[in-house]
Amino acid sequence: MTAPSARAAANLAPNDLESFWMPFTPNRAFKAAPRLIVGADGLDYMTTDGRRIIDGTSGLWCCNAGHNRAPIVAAIRRQAGELDYAPPFQFGHPKAFEAASRIAALAPGDLDHVFFANSGSEAVDTALKIALAYQNVTGKGSRTRLIGRERGYHGVGFGGISVGGIVGNRKLYGTLLTGVDHLPTTYNREAQAFTKGEPEWGAHLALELERIVGLHDASTIAAVIVEPMAGSTGVLPSPKGYLQTLRAICDKYGILLIFDEVITGFGRLGFAFAAERYGVVPDILTFAKAVNSGTVPMGGAIVRKPVFDAFMQGPEGAIELPHGYTYSAHPLASAAAVAALDLYRDEGLFERARALEPVWADAVMGLKSLPGILDIRTIGLAAGIDIEPRPGAAGRRAYEVMVAAYEAGAMVRVTADTIALSPPLIVDEATIGRLVGILAGAIRKVG
Numbered sequence: 001m002t003a004p005s006a007r008a009a010a011n012l013a014p015n016d017l018e019s020f021w022m023p024f025t026p027n028r029a030f031k032a033a034p035r036l037i038v039g040a041d042g043l044d045y046m047t048t049d050g051r052r053i054i055d056g057t058s059g060l061w062c063c064n065a066g067h068n069r070a071p072i073v074a075a076i077r078r079q080a081g082e083l084d085y086a087p088p089f090q091f092g093h094p095k096a097f098e099a100a101s102r103i104a105a106l107a108p109g110d111l112d113h114v115f116f117a118n119s120g121s122e123a124v125d126t127a128l129k130i131a132l133a134y135q136n137v138t139g140k141g142s143r144t145r146l147i148g149r150e151r152g153y154h155g156v157g158f159g160g161i162s163v164g165g166i167v168g169n170r171k172l173y174g175t176l177l178t179g180v181d182h183l184p185t186t187y188n189r190e191a192q193a194f195t196k197g198e199p200e201w202g203a204h205l206a207l208e209l210e211r212i213v214g215l216h217d218a219s220t221i222a223a224v225i226v227e228p229m230a231g232s233t234g235v236l237p238s239p240k241g242y243l244q245t246l247r248a249i250c251d252k253y254g255i256l257l258i259f260d261e262v263i264t265g266f267g268r269l270g271f272a273f274a275a276e277r278y279g280v281v282p283d284i285l286t287f288a289k290a291v292n293s294g295t296v297p298m299g300g301a302i303v304r305k306p307v308f309d310a311f312m313q314g315p316e317g318a319i320e321l322p323h324g325y326t327y328s329a330h331p332l333a334s335a336a337a338v339a340a341l342d343l344y345r346d347e348g349l350f351e352r353a354r355a356l357e358p359v360w361a362d363a364v365m366g367l368k369s370l371p372g373i374l375d376i377r378t379i380g381l382a383a384g385i386d387i388e389p390r391p392g393a394a395g396r397r398a399y400e401v402m403v404a405a406y407e408a409g410a411m412v413r414v415t416a417d418t419i420a421l422s423p424p425l426i427v428d429e430a431t432i433g434r435l436v437g438i439l440a441g442a443i444r445k446v447g
């Protein structure tokens with residue numbers, strides 16, 4: 001064998017950070033001072049410099065069962081050895097059907113059919129496409145408008161950024177989908193600061209949908225999409241009564257309601273889905289992330305029976321929905337989903353999150369008196385902590401808190417000027433105490 005070229009050798013070196021263009025990361029700053037994770041176990045990550053740090057974010061809101069859980073790891077290994085891949089178009093494999101029926105069984109009401117994708121972004125695009133197609137196949141092809149919400153995050157596909165409401169994620173990408181409008185954000189610091197759970201103030205903001213209907217006419221609107229709790233823009237729970245009002249207005253005008261539960265799905269708010277917590281059944285519900293505890297990419301959309309049935313009308317040999325992905329219901333992802341759902345059930349992890357919610361809320365609210373804390377919101381096992389930005393340096397201070405927490409032993413997430421926390425649902429009181437303590441130290445250190 002000839003010796004590898006210098007370039008090939010360099011590519012093998014673990015410290016060659018150049019080639020990977022990192023997502024949602026300041027690449028040059030990261031590569032100058034990297035934070036590399038090399039292992040995981042339960043509630044902890046292991047860093048490349050040999051430290052154990054608490055995972056305060058379930059990875060990226062996905063590892064709800066904790067890390068490297070034996071039954072999930074075993075299921076993935078077994079599946080890889082048995083069937084690595086099978087095409088989901090015109091063929092199937094048993095684990096896909098099992099995963100779908102297990103997911104459907106957890107969803108409320110008649111949400112009973114699952115379309116698989118590979119990420120939250122694809123789940124959202126799938127949901128939006130199903131909504132538009134549904135209006136078409138039921139003879140309402142004039143209903144083409146999609147309504148999102150300011151400060152909404154629905155991933156990074158063109159559909160998701162069009163209905164999403166984060167200017168930084170939209171402004172570089174042209175005109176996006178046409179015919180989209182947005183509800184106002186439900187967040188108002190003056191009226192809601194330091195709320196545990198759902199804010200009392202804000203249900204009336206759902207009435208803005210009436211204004212939007214008045215502007216465009218219901219006959220042009222296909223669907224409304226919202227996160228029951230906006231996660232990525234800082235943990236913004238729906239105000240009390242808000243989702244119920246949205247549901248009522250959608251029913252009144254024949255508009256489909258989509259809940260984006262990519263973050264809230266699988267126990268984050270103490271229930272399988274936030275829809276259950278709020279007693280509101282959407283027409284389509286998206287999921288991803290925690291469906292298999294973040295182990296293998298998977299996402300999807302669950303639809304209500306009447307939506308599915310509307311497509312099952314034409315000739316039986318015809319494809320009812322021209323949509324799908326090569327890796328829809330990938331065998332490894334499906335096997336991991338079944339194993340993760342078993343674990344959630346056997347360990348009562350959704351109930352555990354519900355029971356821990358008051359302890360969690362009290363612990364995180366304990367940060368209130370620290371310097372520069374503008375607001376704290378808690379719900380389920382999630383929290384958003386707003387940190388006063390330095391003048392002219394939006395996001396900088398919160399970023400420094402994230403780095404200081406990492407150095408002191410905890411992974412926390414930063415979005416703009418908010419620190420977000422969302423530990424695995426296996427978290428215990430002692431770990432909550434340690435996590436909040438480390439964060440408090442980091443906030444004090446950054447000053």
Ligand SMILES: Cc1ncc(COP(=O)(O)O)c(C=O)c1O
Pocket residue numbers: 118119120121122124153154155156227231232260261262263288289
């Ligand atoms: C509500 C919501 N929708 C969609 C997405 C996109 O998911 P993904 O990053 O898997 O594409 C996210 C990701 O955080 C999300 O929070």
